[in-house]
Amino acid sequence: METRTIDLFDTTLRDGTQGEGISLSSEDKMRIARRLDQAGIDYIEGGWPGSNPKDLDFFTKARDHRFDHARLVAFGSTMRYGNTPEKDPNLMALVEAGTPAVSIFGKTWLFHVHQALGITDRDNLDLIRQSVAFMTAHDKEVVYDAEHFFDGYKDNPDYALQTLQQAAQAGASALVLCDTNGGTLPQEVSEIVRTVIGRFPDTVIGIHAHNDGELAVANTLAAVESGCRHVQGTINGYGERCGNVNLCSVIPNLQLKMGYDCIDPDKMAKVTSLSHYVSEVANVMPFDHQAFVGKSAFAHKGGIHVSAVMKNPSTYEHIEPETVGNKRRVLVSDLSGKSNIHYKSDELGIDLLSYGDKVPEIVGALKDLENQGFQYEAAEGSLDLLIRKITGEWQDLFELKGFRVIIEKNERAEVRSEATIRLLVNGEEEHTAADGNGPVHALDAALRKAICKFYPEVDQMQLSDYKVRVLNEKDGTGAKVRVLIDSQNNGTSWGTVGVSENIIEASWQALMESMAYYLQQQKITTENHS
């Protein structure tokens, strides 16, 4: 087994959906499956057809789709004791799923054989052998998942190896060692994998790690270093409890740092967008600090770091962010100097060269505003407006004449929020009113009403995130409040910020800048195209 090629087996659609807060429709699953195929994943485990109708439905849909690269896999357990294979509903569901490959999990740990199945050691070995043999007889490629392999091995190494032996002899194409409880340490993984490889030198050995000790990536890398050539995991590490191993970290580590061959090099640059796509479809907030693909993974804040990175990025970056499709971000904070502003302006598409003399004014304004509690790190929309206002590039698209927000709670404990806005747009005064779930929601609705006649494109943008932070908490309800709003349009997102002692006023600032920034970007795009 001298190959350095790794088989990637994704189980986002099966084990990933066991994670708290993850729920995918069969249509969601199809979208993710197509994307995994494009990303160069070798095996896509789609679900457990014997366990629920949603997964059954997915396999029916998937049958009509032609995957370019990946093999689709249906998952299930070994047959139930006492059945014959042809009469076992679980095995028959696997046959009927119509996939080229199946994965079958069986028990390794005698504790489970006795406690959960209530059968003898020998019976369990028979179940494994018969189940695998039945599927290979139906021309299925069989991936054998040895559940609780490491715990079982530590309890009784001999029996653990016998279970693998049964699967191998019955024709399994890969024997996958599962750290089901996720508590094994890397040094234990290395040692146990080496023993298994020694016993099965001609079979592909796989690893399936969970993250209960925050060690899933390390356990997977250790297993590969010890000879595993099949790696199971999920996108973003979704999965039961603390999740499965995160393929978005495993793939770059194996390929870029350790010299293994996982996916075509041109696909490596799509790992970041794959990660974001899956979190979007799963409707899970992306984790900004995620290794390699997170929004903050190459974000530099400390002053020393920023000036060094600008001289030479490798001073504070372990890889080039572009390799995995991510990008460097310089955060503007109270430590910022001129170099941060130049860098940021380039990024925002503002040509500062023509306004060189304005840079000290921008730096000054920024420090002053940050001192008041504004924060531009996550509010690039507001930063863009601030810079353009100082350089004179900015034109107000509307002007506020006033707003009023009323929140009322009546005797029947009903709460109502209403906002009215007076706005000057293109010389016309618009006076609108709207209700909302809360005061900010009402303001948002009234503002949209006021400008949509002039800028119908405002319907294309949505607020996607709203955050509030009390700045000087000790002042109780008289404290200053910072509001951060994220908005998005077609996959592009931007943040804006507002600060005030009045939470409604702070929200208004962020709300208003969010729309102003969006409309201005639309204008720039239109002008560039015409």
Add this chain to the structure above:
Amino acid sequence: METRTIDLFDTTLRDGTQGEGISLSSEDKMRIARRLDQAGIDYIEGGWPGSNPKDLDFFTKARDHRFDHARLVAFGSTMRYGNTPEKDPNLMALVEAGTPAVSIFGKTWLFHVHQALGITDRDNLDLIRQSVAFMTAHDKEVVYDAEHFFDGYKDNPDYALQTLQQAAQAGASALVLCDTNGGTLPQEVSEIVRTVIGRFPDTVIGIHAHNDGELAVANTLAAVESGCRHVQGTINGYGERCGNVNLCSVIPNLQLKMGYDCIDPDKMAKVTSLSHYVSEVANVMPFDHQAFVGKSAFAHKGGIHVSAVMKNPSTYEHIEPETVGNKRRVLVSDLSGKSNIHYKSDELGIDLLSYGDKVPEIVGALKDLENQGFQYEAAEGSLDLLIRKITGEWQDLFELKGFRVIIEKNERAEVRSEATIRLLVNGEEEHTAADGNGPVHALDAALRKAICKFYPEVDQMQLSDYKVRVLNEKDGTGAKVRVLIDSQNNGTSWGTVGVSENIIEASWQALMESMAYYLQQQKITTENHS
């Protein structure tokens, strides 16, 4: 060095604040520092006094506080080339910080010595030696942080070791190997640490890992296995880019699985609440899937898992959740709920024995409210009211008939907030109005006006803290909001909570309960004295 004792060095307050989205006031820092001290952390790095006034302020505050266990540490760089130590502002700021220990970072990697500092190999060695020696001469314990140690070592092992040699000879108590860019692999860490230990067998060697490869925990464990006895990290892994190593994972792995001695065993059960406390103060959403301490870390969703776990938890759990103060979450059982309620009631001084039959109702109400987004961990005032309402011990002291809040912004950009309240107190209707800095401040003022005639003691209490968290951020401005208010009177403090889609209504709930709880406590005290 045959000890298995590990020195824990926390840098949440310094390196942790370099993380995107993390910003702590000096008061926040004091609160976290006190908690770290209670948690058994050995060293608390509080900030870089030479770099910004906020950190300077923290050290001034900290000087008046007596830590029971931890040593406070001020962080700074080696002196600037060309200075003498007495004239170096950075070193002098470290002396003046008044801490028993300091950490000094210096350059290991010649690439940085030449590119960033622009000095010779020899000059850099001199800077390290002189800086460390100057601090030890001022009776400071010096922890030496070798920045970019692994990258520097891979580039030029001989020079990297010489830099350590300088620090050791000048009296550093620990030499800390930093994986500053976070890209080193565990096997490299093991190998390099072993060489260093071989060269400095009598000095404490430390590890400082970053998570850019999702390997920080594994790198830290590998370093300890290879002989490191000083571990740096942050709570929840906060820090620049992908964060520092997460101490909430390192501590349980080292102590529970590898047999090292990090903290008193009774403190292990407080790791989960430590993690939550720090995320609460930093106002960062806790990561539910976080190893050991996350809300989902012992949550079982899959049908097979749930039934097996109910038979025997070790079937799908790598450790007992209680060991780290976490809990199993299985939807079926409410046994843990009941015992929690008994425990909490004791703490609040409510005698539940007389109301034993009410306990299931309390558990049910609590689960229902937590499901809606209420959280009672930091809102014991609200919990007290909830329990007393169900046991019938509670008497309403006033009744809301209605409120109205108006926030207005006029053409001159002036913002005004007014609240009116109608309240029934002792059968009399009070109708009051008040202005405020913001809507909640106005509500607070109007409520006080309405009740002070009947309960003049309300003047003795103040709101001391006001926090807002958006619960379902993805819903933008239509999201649910949780408000936590802390109040105090004569050094006693209590928290209350409100949840609504309307931030004003959520604030009202917390505000009203804060006063209701206070007045009731006053009543109980008076009754007990008479």
